[in-house]
Amino acid sequence: MNWYLSGFEFWSVVVGVCVAIVLGLTLLAQLRSSRKQIASLLQEKDIVFNFVYDIAEVFADADSVDLTALLKRVLSYAVRTAKAGCGALYLLEPDGETLRAQSVSGVFPPIVDGIDEAGISRAFSRVRYIEKAVRHQEARWGEGLVGRTAALNTAILVEDADRDSRLPQFDQEFLHVHSILLVPMRFRHEVLGVLAVVNRVDGMPFIQSDQNLLQALVDHAAVSIHYAKFSAALEEKQKLDRDLGIATKIQTSLLPKEIPEIEGVELAAFSVPAQAIGGDYYDFVQIDKEHLGIAIADVSGKGVSGALVMTNCRSVLKAKAPGCLSPADVLMSMNDILSRELSDDMFITMLYMIWNTRTYA
Numbered sequence: 001m002n003w004y005l006s007g008f009e010f011w012s013v014v015v016g017v018c019v020a021i022v023l024g025l026t027l028l029a030q031l032r033s034s035r036k037q038i039a040s041l042l043q044e045k046d047i048v049f050n051f052v053y054d055i056a057e058v059f060a061d062a063d064s065v066d067l068t069a070l071l072k073r074v075l076s077y078a079v080r081t082a083k084a085g086c087g088a089l090y091l092l093e094p095d096g097e098t099l100r101a102q103s104v105s106g107v108f109p110p111i112v113d114g115i116d117e118a119g120i121s122r123a124f125s126r127v128r129y130i131e132k133a134v135r136h137q138e139a140r141w142g143e144g145l146v147g148r149t150a151a152l153n154t155a156i157l158v159e160d161a162d163r164d165s166r167l168p169q170f171d172q173e174f175l176h177v178h179s180i181l182l183v184p185m186r187f188r189h190e191v192l193g194v195l196a197v198v199n200r201v202d203g204m205p206f207i208q209s210d211q212n213l214l215q216a217l218v219d220h221a222a223v224s225i226h227y228a229k230f231s232a233a234l235e236e237k238q239k240l241d242r243d244l245g246i247a248t249k250i251q252t253s254l255l256p257k258e259i260p261e262i263e264g265v266e267l268a269a270f271s272v273p274a275q276a277i278g279g280d281y282y283d284f285v286q287i288d289k290e291h292l293g294i295a296i297a298d299v300s301g302k303g304v305s306g307a308l309v310m311t312n313c314r315s316v317l318k319a320k321a322p323g324c325l326s327p328a329d330v331l332m333s334m335n336d337i338l339s340r341e342l343s344d345d346m347f348i349t350m351l352y353m354i355w356n357t358r359t360y361a
Contacts, residue, residue, distance in 0.1 A: 071103040074221040079105045084197035091193040099139040109175040112137040114168035149182040149194045156182045159205035179205035183215045187226040279306025285321040290358045293321045297350040327352045
């Protein structure tokens with residue numbers, strides 16, 4: 001059999017072989033790319049899983065959650081995951097308009113309002129001076145990178161910070177921002193705060209995969225932070241309830257424990273404040289052997305303020321009533337003393353009478 005190829009056939013074979021090689025290399029490159037994507041996704045999955053497990057330990061190891069420790073742990077994990085040089089976690093204040101850094105990791109530059117760099121050289125500790133400045137600054141909703149991240153409820157990635165006018169410029173090299181990534185912390189479409197990381201440690205800018213991974217971490221962290229804040233508020237309420245319970249007992253102890261027994265007269269008294277404590281007051285004062293002072297008073301307002309004024313009123317009455325047989329003199333004396341201490345929006349309505357236990361008059 002004769003094997004003979006014409007020039008056209010030969011080059012056709014060569015072209016076919018080359019096309020096959022190119023296709024093979026393309027498929028190999030795609031396979032390697034797919035393997036990298038799969039490996040990256042698996043790595044992100046492991047990171048998120050470990051993060052969720054790590055945060056869950058905060059709730060499992062303690063009866064009450066330390067919000068400050070939780071924020072520090074979240075930020076530390078985010079900085080390591082993004083391979084960032086530093087980071088800060090801003091939470092929305094109760095006014096709904098202000099964001100303030102509640103946790104700082106590394107030497108995070110004060111990106112909200114800049115800083116007096118002359119003061120850095122005079123500071124005893126540059127790191128503490130800068131961190132104090134970062135924590136002190138307030139980011140307004142919708143303003144600057146932090147405020148806009150919160151208002152837009154979307155991440156902001158700045159690969160080349162030198163070209164972004166929204167970032168302050170610093171002469172100090174260790175404060176220079178090369179790349180920055182900010183992601184919103186949200187719970188059920190409600191923005192709780194913003195997490196920001198600055199400058200990858202490998203010198204490369206942050207990329208989209210960093211944003212995706214950090215957003216996933218922050219979304220998981222937002223659930224824990226939301227319930228930690230709720231837990232802290234509940235614990236504070238329980239503490240307040242305990243304090244009010246003690247105050248109620250103290251106020252009750254200031255009212256007469258026994259009603260004086262007077263022949264021919266029936267006396268009864270009962271007081272239940274509208275709140276845990278209040279400004280209602282009644283008392284009996286033994287003026288002398290034959291005279292009993294009876295006082296009924298109501299302090300304007302309720303709650304703690306009314307109770308405090310009531311206590312003061314009781315003290316003055318106990319000091320002025322004994323030995324004085326004129327109700328008018330007692331009330332005028334009390335008025336002179338208490339009026340100087342009461343605010344303009346507070347007053348005391350008081351009935352005071354003296355009962356003669358011998359003549360029943």
